[in-house]
Amino acid sequence: MLILTCPYCGIAAEETELAPGGEAHLKRSGPGSSDQAFEDYLFARTNPKGVHFERWRHVYGCGRWFLAARCTATLEVFGTYPAQTPAPPEDILQKIRARRPGWERPA
Amino acid sequence: MRRYSVFAIAREALRWHQGWERAWASPEPRARYDAIIVGAGGHGLATAYYLGKNHGITNVAVIEKGWLGGGNTGRNTTIIRSNYLQDPSAAIYEKARALYESLSQELNYNVMFSPRGLLMLAQTHHEVRGYLRTVHANALQGVQTEFIGPDRVRQLVPIIRLDGPRYPVLGALYQARGGTARHDAVAWGYARACSAMGMHILQNCPVTGVRSEGGRVTGVDTARGFIGCDKLGIVVAGHSGQLAEMAGFRLPVEAVALQALVSEPVKPCMDVVVMANTVHGYMSQSDKGEMVIGGGTDGFNNFTQRGSHQHIEETLRALIETFPMLSRLKMLRQWGGIVDMTGDRSPIIGKTPLGNCFINCGWGTGGFKAIPGSGWAMAELMARGEPGPLAAAFSLDRFREGRFIDESVAAGVAH
Numbered sequence: 001m002l003i004l005t006c007p008y009c010g011i012a013a014e015e016t017e018l019a020p021g022g023e024a025h026l027k028r029s030g031p032g033s034s035d036q037a038f039e040d041y042l043f044a045r046t047n048p049k050g051v052h053f054e055r056w057r058h059v060y061g062c063g064r065w066f067l068a069a070r071c072t073a074t075l076e077v078f079g080t081y082p083a084q085t086p087a088p089p090e091d092i093l094q095k096i097r098a099r100r101p102g103w104e105r106p107a
Numbered sequence: 108m109r110r111y112s113v114f115a116i117a118r119e120a121l122r123w124h125q126g127w128e129r130a131w132a133s134p135e136p137r138a139r140y141d142a143i144i145v146g147a148g149g150h151g152l153a154t155a156y157y158l159g160k161n162h163g164i165t166n167v168a169v170i171e172k173g174w175l176g177g178g179n180t181g182r183n184t185t186i187i188r189s190n191y192l193q194d195p196s197a198a199i200y201e202k203a204r205a206l207y208e209s210l211s212q213e214l215n216y217n218v219m220f221s222p223r224g225l226l227m228l229a230q231t232h233h234e235v236r237g238y239l240r241t242v243h244a245n246a247l248q249g250v251q252t253e254f255i256g257p258d259r260v261r262q263l264v265p266i267i268r269l270d271g272p273r274y275p276v277l278g279a280l281y282q283a284r285g286g287t288a289r290h291d292a293v294a295w296g297y298a299r300a301c302s303a304m305g306m307h308i309l310q311n312c313p314v315t316g317v318r319s320e321g322g323r324v325t326g327v328d329t330a331r332g333f334i335g336c337d338k339l340g341i342v343v344a345g346h347s348g349q350l351a352e353m354a355g356f357r358l359p360v361e362a363v364a365l366q367a368l369v370s371e372p373v374k375p376c377m378d379v380v381v382m383a384n385t386v387h388g389y390m391s392q393s394d395k396g397e398m399v400i401g402g403g404t405d406g407f408n409n410f411t412q413r414g415s416h417q418h419i420e421e422t423l424r425a426l427i428e429t430f431p432m433l434s435r436l437k438m439l440r441q442w443g444g445i446v447d448m449t450g451d452r453s454p455i456i457g458k459t460p461l462g463n464c465f466i467n468c469g470w471g472t473g474g475f476k477a478i479p480g481s482g483w484a485m486a487e488l489m490a491r492g493e494p495g496p497l498a499a500a501f502s503l504d505r506f507r508e509g510r511f512i513d514e515s516v517a518a519g520v521a522h
């Protein structure tokens with residue numbers, strides 16, 4: 001079972017207490033954007049077999065959204081951080097690089 | 108290829124079964140093929156088969172990272188139906204269902220197609236209205252379905268409980284020629300027929316890179332070196348994102364785990380397929396007597412072929428309400444497959460940004476039933492370079508153009 005620590009209330013929550021919310025750090029497109037930009041925002045996904053950044057919500061806890069860095073091939077969790085963070089924080093990136101030498105964040 | 112027949116069995120019985128040929132060859136790769144298909148699941152193998160059968164292209168390799176049929180094709184619950192709402196879906200799934208009817212004869216391989224009848228239970232008034240709409244749509248599409256009331260459901264499924272406290276059975280969408288087939292045999296039958304046409308099936312040979320020049324694929328890097336090709340077909344289900352990344356484009360696809368499980372074998376008690384979409388469970392009985400049960404997908408990206416435990420619990424909790432006898436059964440095995448989910452939950456069969464590279468993916472939780480039709484359409488696309496009528500609506504650019512094939516909303520469920 002996947003266990004993620006909520007960065008707000010500090011609880012190590014089992015996945016039954018959480019709701020997954022899809023890929024994190026997507027670039028939002030608004031009115032006036034091109035069809036291509038909308039396709040990228042709404043549908044195109046990185047879908048890596050390995051390190052992934054995701055949105056989660058602590059639904060049966062404090063109810064707040066947060067972000068998680070996780071490996072989709074092993075379910076290893078590298079860390080969680082608040083939803084308002086525009087890009088993965090440096091300490092999380094360092095943890096990932098320590099566990100996955102040579103890993104680079106896809107452009 | 109020596110044909111299987113009653114005479115072959117008699118002949119072999121007389122010589123201690125020493126004369127059976129291997130079903131398919133394991134050749135050394137050539138330096139170049141007219142067409143390479145990545146992925147020897149049902150869809151990849153069927154694509155190769157119809158490239159040869161319908162279009163005369165037989166200098167073909169199907170390259171597989173594991174063993175053929177070891178992906179979702181060998182992990183699914185084998186439900187076959189074509190009672191879809193949208194016209195493009197009904198067309199390709201009904202084409203596939205119709206091909207399944209004579210596939211054993213066509214391939215000279217028993218795929219055990221069993222059109223035993225399939226019910227999709229209506230357990231809310233909303234579902235009743237939805238299925239009535241589907242029945243009318245199916246009538247216009249030439250797909251034979253009917254809406255049946257609770258009494259008829261009880262006749263077809265004696266073990267069902269119609270008056271459950273939460274979700275009483277109000278009727279069902281019934282497709283009499285829906286059913287199941289043996290999943291492994293579908294992959295094996297196509298593989299044997301491809302090998303007999305001189306095609307190469309290269310197993311244990313992961314594709315690790317896609318090489319291109321001036322917007323066209325020149326070949327693929329594999330565990331057995333570089334192999335050149337004129338045309339490339341990517342048919343790798345859950346790993347579509349990885350192959351697309353190798354080829355340099357992005358897809359509207361996410362990979363999640365879908366699970367299934369089987370019970371201990373019991374005497375025959377249910378000779379139809381029953382799907383209960385409101386509670387999200389579905390069940391059939393295998394020839395061995397096991398109750399074959401399918402559940403829901405995980406909500407997050409996952410490549411572990413396991414799936415989360417609570418989904419099994421949810422599925423069984425819900426099914427026990429409708430089939431009380433399940434509460435007394437021991438569950439025997441559980442497994443997962445990595446399914447490729449698209450933004451509109453319909454598949455993609457289409458061109459890619461690379462001129463001679465084509466992709467077939469996004470079958471998600473329900474592509475076993477589509478294997479013959481999908482292979483037919485993908486072969487047409489690869490042979491001509493343009494989609495035929497079956498594939499046209501499923502192009503990759505529909506997500507940019509907003510031409511969705513909105514089956515998930517329509518059916519409310521997978522499979």
Ligand SMILES: Cc1cc2nc3c(=O)[nH]c(=O)nc-3n(C[C@H](O)[C@H](O)[C@H](O)COP(=O)(O)OP(=O)(O)OC[C@H]3O[C@@H](n4cnc5c(N)ncnc54)[C@H](O)[C@@H]3O)c2cc1C
Nearest residue numbers: 146148149150172178179180183184186314444474475476
């Ligand atoms: C539990 C479960 C239940 C299901 N139930 C049903 C059902 O009842 N009815 C139904 O219609 N559908 C069902 N499905 C869906 C169905 O199984 C799939 O849609 C279908 O089998 C997909 O076939 P495929 O050939 O596209 O993929 P697969 O059979 O997964 O084949 C893809 C192949 O590509 C190979 N591959 C991947 N990467 C590479 C690489 N880099 N190099 C070389 N090869 C590679 C894989 O090893 C694999 O063998 C179910 C799926 C699951 C998991």
Ligand SMILES: [Zn+2]
Nearest residue numbers: 006009058062
């Ligand atoms: Zn919390």
